[in-house]
Amino acid sequence: MDVVSPELNSLLPDEIMDTEAIEDVPHSQPEATTVQSEASDDTSVPMETDTPVASEHLSLFSDAASTEHTRALTTSTATDCTFSISSGSQIPISISSSSSPHLNFKSVLTATTTATKTTDSVSVTDCTVSTIGLQKLTAPFTISPANHQIILNKVASSQATEAAKSAGAPPQVIKHEGQKLLVTAIGKPGQPIVLQLPHTGGKPGVSQTSGDAKSQAPQFKVVTIGGRSELKQVMGSPGNQVTTLQAQQLKAVQIAKKTPVSSTAPIKFIITKTVSSKGLSPQTTVSPVIAGRVLTQNSAVMPQRTITLTETHNTSLQSIPGKKIAISPLKTPSKNLKPVQSVAVGGVAGSQFKTIIPLAHQPNVQQIQVPGSRFHYVRLVTATTASSSGQPSGPSTSSIQTAKPMVVSTGAVRMSVPIVQAQTMKQVAPKPLTSAAQVVTTTQTQQRLIMPATPLPQIQPNFTNLPPGTVLAPAPGGGNVGYAVVPAQYVTQLQQSPFVTLASTGFTAAPGIQTQARLPLNGLSTAETTSRPRKPCNCTKSQCLKLYCDCFANGEFCNNCNCNNCFNNLEHETERLKAIKTCLDRNPEAFKPKIGKGKEGESDRRHSKGCNCKRSGCLKNYCECYEAKIMCSSICKCNGCKNFEESPERKTLMHLADAAEVRVQQQTAAKTKLSSQISDLLMRTTPVISSGSGRLPYTFVTKEVLEATCECLLEQAKKAEQTHQPQAEAERVILEEFGHCLMRIISSAGKAKADCASINC
DNA sequence: GAGTTTGAAACT
DNA sequence: CAGTTTCAAACTC
Structure with a gap:
């Protein structure tokens, strides 16, 4: 289910999410079952955000203030359907057939109503929220009037009710827990909620599969009706229009693919998906969220806050008091996806980066990227549970989706994070968490990702300025949870290098699979960081x-x-x-970049500490300022500095350097071009002269011949240079010479062939 | 490639 | 904090 498309993500209002609400999300229930897409493999995890996979544990949060407004969260799809919940009326849950997939829930504030037909979850396969498709509702459909909780459950679950109650008034929760769809209105009492899944009606009766991302751009609307007296029409076919009875002022915001979205109200949504609720540690304060996107808000009041839509399974998340933790999602277009999980810690003024990690179905590895740090922090979480629904345990080969570039919004800065194409990975039994490392091996590239899981020296993280290398403390009570510090480049290095092998023994729990995305590093693009x-x-x-x-x-x-x-x-x-x-x-700043932004009025870039050069005049690479191609600043303590703007020595040096660079570039270009031309000529001449029997002509291009040819060409080039011929003319002369050389080679070949033929005759 | 110079990092 | 030592890169020959 594509909750928010990447394009749309960038357009989302920053206020749309509230990470604080994450902690309010009721933990997924341990017994919650995983609902998978019809089209999904048993082993695949419905993580698609484009495709309507879903069976998500869907949670919508909204702060109290935002409940005054109504939002529609929409993802475009070929099949729109409407799922509306409104208060003030009886609850006839009408779920039509797939061709007319219109869910209409009308909540009653006073009664618990048994629906006659519904779904285990709202299926996106055909106007759904889940991928299971429409199914008969055999269970009570309950509505808690106190806090606008609407529980769809085959088996009326007290747990669900409790979870709903625990949500309380503040958060708005639509929660699908296994067989349950829990809808909690967090707004004021009496405020209706409309969940709308508009149906386009364009393809009635066509059942879509979750694996078809293109054809399934499901529109999924969640509309909460606040206390205002305005109701805007929600998109959808007329027959599938949402029914809202007491909507007063309804502000529908459609969040659809490639559809600009505007929103001003501070409503915040968190859509949560739970595949497996097992393993949530008591310390878990971040609720699992659905595979989707990273939504970041940045308001004047609050520091950067990152809202993430992602998927968790049996994974505990690092909770940092006072800090926002967002779980980054990854847009996963393929049905054979691996969950993506990311933890970004915000709160500092610097740039924030989010690490997007496609995770295994049982992600016992989490990666945390700390702003300002070039390290990725990988948390290893003990896999204490068996595979969830249909997921085979043990080592397995899983294909991992090709991740799409996604937009990550980090406060005022939105970054497009290119996610490298994930590779099919073969999972190797990782080490026991008490041992040194966990090994993940890919079959395609023979890579192993090794992350020590040993409880490492306890270095308390400072999440506001966590230096690289800081080891995250194991979660309380989680003796088998450790953190490894992995440099940001580790990903690249591992991808480039062959095996990095560590002894691995008996990791009995289901191992985690991890691929890593290449991430921006210190503001540099991926290409910059990886190609540098x-x-x-x-x-x-x-x-x-x-x-x-x-x-x-x-x-x-x-x-x-x-x-x-x-x-x-x-x-x-x-x-x-x-x-x-x-x-x-x-030095707590030891791993921070030395080149930072200077004071106002000074150069944009300057050395953070300044140099201390004594003898180099700051015009040699001994000088860190000069090496960084920046001028010395007022904080430098250098002697005899010549690395300043007006310095004639510096200008001369720079001029020479520029000239040299230009020359190198030209030479390189000329070489490349000439080489290409030579290759082209050889390719073209070969068939002509290779006709007939005997040795092929190119076999006559021996090393000696080649060297001689090159000398001839170089000689021509020199001549052209000495006579100051234009480049075009020089190239012409060189090519002409090359033609002559070739003719001589061909002639020699022909002679040799003739001689050979005469001998044979 | 070996030796020297240099300045940052580390040490006292 | 200052002086000294260590270190590895930059540089020279």
Whole structure:
């Protein structure tokens, strides 16, 4: 189910989500069953956001103030249907056939009504919320008038009722827990709720499958009717129009794919999906949310807050008091998806990055990206439960979806996070959590993701300024929960490098699968971070565990380096963590970028500490300012600095450097072009001269011939340069020469062939 | 490639 | 905080 499309996500009002409400989400019930899409594999997790998968644990939150307004949360789809819940009337739950999928729930504030027909969940397969499709309702359909809780349940569950009650007045919850669809109105008493799933009617009777993302752009509307006296029409076919009886002022906001959305009211939605509610630790304060998107709000009152739509299974989430934790979703177009989970910790003024991690069906690995940190924090969660519905346990090969670029909104900055194409991964039994690492191996790329799960030295995280390398403390009571500190580049390194092997023994629980998305790093785009060449270090004495080592200082593991006795790797994660801690003790800013934004009036970029050069004049790469191609600033303590704006030495140097760079570029371009032309000529001439029997002509292009040819070409190039010929003319001359060379080669080949033929004759 | 220079990091 | 040492990169030959 595409709750919010990426395009739309960027258009969503920041106020649409409230992370605070996350903590108010009732925890999913342990016995909740996983409802899967009809079209989904048994092993697949209905994580699609484009496709109407669903069976979600759907939770809508709204703060009290926002209940005055009504919103419609809509995702476009080929089949629209209407699911409306309104107060003030009896509850005839009318669910038509698939061709006329119109759900109309009218709540009664005073009674519990048994519906005659409904669904286990609202199916998106055909105007649904869940993928199960329309089914007979054999169970009571209850409505709690006190807090506008509407419970659809085959078996009237007190648990659901309690969960609904626990939601209380503040949050608005539409919750599907296994067989239950719990709708809780969080608004004021008497305020109707309309859940609308408009039906386009364009394809009546056509049942869509969850796997068809294109054809299923389900419109899903959730409309809460506030206390105002305005009702706006909700989209949908006339026959499927939502019925709202007491809507006074209804503000319908359609959130549809490629549909601009405007909203001003501070209503906030969190849509929650629960696949497996097991394993939620008592400390869990973040409710599972549906696979969807990251919605971020940034208001003047509150710091950056990130609302995330994602999916959790039996995973505990890190709770940080006073901080907002958002679980990032990933738009997953394919039905064979892996859940994506991300934890972003906000609260600092700096840029925030969210780590999107397609997770296994049983994600016992969580990744936390801390703003300002170049490290990814991976939390390993003990998989204590068996696979949920239909998910085979044990090592398995699962295909992971190709993730689409998604828009992540981080406060005022919205970033498009390119998610690399996930790869089919083969899950390898990870290590016991008491041992050193967890191993995840991919079959396609032979990669292993190793994350130590050992309770590491307890370094208390500072989430407002968590330095890289900080180890997240295990969750209270979670003895088997550990955190590994993984550099941001770790992902890339692992993807690039072959095996990183650690001994792995008996991890009996269902292992987690993790793929990682390439993420923006320190404001750099993915391409910048991944394509940026990093010099291999040559450390010999520091074990690459001191800031002398550039790899370590950059928060990277050593990879393809020339270092000796390197400890900057996963095999020495413990030592590495200690070293990180030591560095941070010494300087909490040790891992922060040295080049930051300068004061007002100064250059945009400047060294955070300034240089201390004595002899280089700050015009050599010894100087960190010069190396970063920035000028020295007032905070530098350098002597004889020549690295300032008006410095003639600097200008000369820069001019020379520019000239050299241009020259290199031109040479490279010329080489490439010439090489291409040569290849092209060879390709074209080969068939002509290769006709007939005998040796193919290109076999005559021996190394010696090649060198001679190149010398000829270079000679022509030199001549052209000396005579100051234009580039076009130079190229012409060179090509001409190349043609001559080729002719000589062909002639020689022909001669040889003739000689050979005469000999044979 | 070896040796030197340099300045940041680490240490006292 | 200042002085010294260590270290690895930058640079020179």
